[in-house]
Amino acid sequence: MTTHPDYWNQLYRDEGRPGWDMDGETPLVRELVDLALPLGLRPGSQLVVPGCGYGHDAAALEAQGFQVTGLDFAPLAIQGAMHRYGDRVAWSQADWFTTKLGPWDAIFDHTCFVAMDPVRRPAYLESCAAHLRPGGLWLAVLFHHVNGRPGPPHAISQPEARKLAEAHFEVLHLDEAQNSHPRRAGREFLVIGRKRG
Numbered sequence: 754m755t756t757h758p759d760y761w762n763q764l765y766r767d768e769g770r771p772g773w774d775m776d777g778e779t780p781l782v783r784e785l786v787d788l789a790l791p792l793g794l795r796p797g798s799q800l801v802v803p804g805c806g807y808g809h810d811a812a813a814l815e816a817q818g819f820q821v822t823g824l825d826f827a828p829l830a831i832q833g834a835m836h837r838y839g840d841r842v843a844w845s846q847a848d849w850f851t852t853k854l855g856p857w858d859a860i861f862d863h864t865c866f867v868a869m870d871p872v873r874r875p876a877y878l879e880s881c882a883a884h885l886r887p888g889g890l891w892l893a894v895l896f897h898h899v900n901g902r903p904g905p906p907h908a909i910s911q912p913e914a915r916k917l918a919e920a921h922f923e924v925l926h927l928d929e930a931q932n933s934h935p936r937r938a939g940r941e942f943l944v945i946g947r948k949r950g
């Protein structure tokens with residue numbers, strides 16, 4: 754069951770470096786931050802990376818000057834992140850669906866939304882909104898194509914992503930990613946949403 758930390762922890766235990774781990778940050782960290790800065794992302798603000806895995810994206814965001822929390826509910830993910838990057842980032846072992854987390858100024862979401870069973874997407878986005886300050890930003894990398902594999906990851910179309918996001922966010926950007934890792938080229942798109950209210 755992907756809803757349970759044991760499912761993910763077992764993959765970290767069995768595979769050491771699971772298939773999704775790129776041994777470094779996605780090149781889309783830079784692209785998404787560059788898109789978000791003119792849309793209200795403040796340099797040095799407080800970001801969270803849900804489902805951070807071994808912490809590559811969280812560490813890259815910290816290197817860009819943000820105050821970063823890397824959050825994952827799988828103990829081996831958090832242990833691996835601490836081992837690789839130490840205390841540059843605040844690591845947190847927690848479930849994203851926990852009611853009281855944050856609040857943060859922005860969420861950097863790479864391979865967490867798409868790891869969710871599609872039936873959980875509305876609740877997942879409700880949690881994203883709940884963990885943000887007023888006007889906070891949801892920055893997301895999503896797949897519109899997963900090469901025909903059963904999920905996770907689960908693909909989502911751009912119109913479907915817009916419709917779901919609009920329940921809680923004003924969509925400021927939604928378009929194809931330009932600088933995907935070669936393994937993912939042509940399959941990823943980027944969303945920036947600002948929390949309503």
Ligand SMILES: C[S@@+](CC[C@H](N)C(=O)[O-])C[C@H]1O[C@@H](n2cnc3c(N)ncnc32)[C@H](O)[C@@H]1O
Pocket residue numbers: 755756758761762773774775803804805806807808824825826827830847848849850863864865868
């Ligand atoms: C596909 S992995 C991606 C890891 C990392 N973002 C990367 O790209 O290497 C999805 C991660 O989300 C975590 N995760 C899934 N559901 C979660 C939840 N409800 N709360 C916190 N973490 C969760 C899993 O433990 C796993 O580490």
